[in-house]
Amino acid sequence: MRAIGSAENVAGMARFGIVTETALGLSNVELHRIARLVRIDHARAIELWRTGIREARILAAFTAAPKALTLEEAGRWADECNSWEVVDTIADLFVGARFEDVLIPEFAADQREFVRRLAFAMMATAAVHLKREPDSKLLAWLPLIEAHSNDGRNFVKKAVNWALRQIGKRSAACHGPALALEEKLAASEDRTARWIGKEALRELGSEKVRSKLDLPI
Template identity: 35%
Template sequence: MTYTEIIQRLYDLEDKQKVKFKEKKFGIISNNALGIYHKDLKVIAKEIGSNNKLALQLFDSGIYEARLLCSKLFKPKDVSEEQMEKWVITFENWEICDSFCMGLFSKSEFAIPKIHEWSKRSSEFEKRAAFATLASYCMADKTSDNEVFQQFFTIIKQAAIDDRLYVKKAVNWALRNIGKRNKDLNRKAIEVANEILEFESKSAKWIAKNALTELQKEGIRMSDYPRSIYRVTDLNSSLKA
């Protein structure tokens, strides 16, 4: 499928009522949007397959949905720091922020340094990008030891007092996902959530209470990463029993 054919495909799916619906229902305010749902973009992305050249062309088109499509076509291993910076400063809502963070940034070799760097940004969606990338990185990195994830508790506590909706939701998301990697990080995340609960901040208290509700839930599902340690440990415990 050529660039021209993709753009035509997007215009064929144009529905301005969906633009209004997404704004009203999900708070997705976007410029130059056609009104195409994410599920429909996934279908197109699957048909095209990975293609860096097309992805860049689509992003530069300025069409909102074409930019979303870019996040699904570009190969994570090929993304550069320069390219990540070019994209992150354009994010205008949580949808496009999360699409790039989940599909690209969390799988990039630059994920960890960018999480730290962006957590200090003032722009709402650049700062959200730090924690959306972190939340996704918890699932993307299946092999790292717990120390890699414990380092992020500091920036989570620092950002917990940010009362902007899309920042605090991402901070909460990141804390919960760290706590669902394995039983040891679960205990650590609960400790951190209880520390945050003591902050004199409505945002911090919401983040902490919401995280504690999930992390202390009976039967919470753990990823058991890294499985070379946690799956073996659980298996050995079962055999001894």
């Protein structure tokens, strides 16, 4: 990874708010390619994470074994996150490990920006990937979305918006309750809640989403 890193890529990452102090300059496309070559190895993933290097941590998330991951390891990784990009990557792993029921409420209650973001990134991921779970599981997270819709920190509010949109796009049954919450937030006196509501409404109220869910346009 050190051999194929690029200083130009590092500079580009910084423009997207990615923490680059330990970055080597590999794109996620390159990291996915490496992950396919080296395959799953949980012990190696743990060691990669411990390096603190941006690419090593993302590769750790790509190559860890969800069934081998422990709650203790997941908690430690969450504690050590300092970048939205790494947060969103490990959210996939934590949902794959089926830790969402335990960790989403815990992380949402955490005051740290990246840990709280992780809760909502996990919601968004679960809405897309846990297709066999009942819609009621996702809808049960709407009160958490509403409760934290006034968190104005950039990386939290964007994740809250992301979670709300993904839940609303999941199915026709999810669309109605999510849309109702969006309308409520859009009318809020709180600036952040209002932004979240309006941004989500723009997508969920669109003809494209309604058509996909076979809803009246």
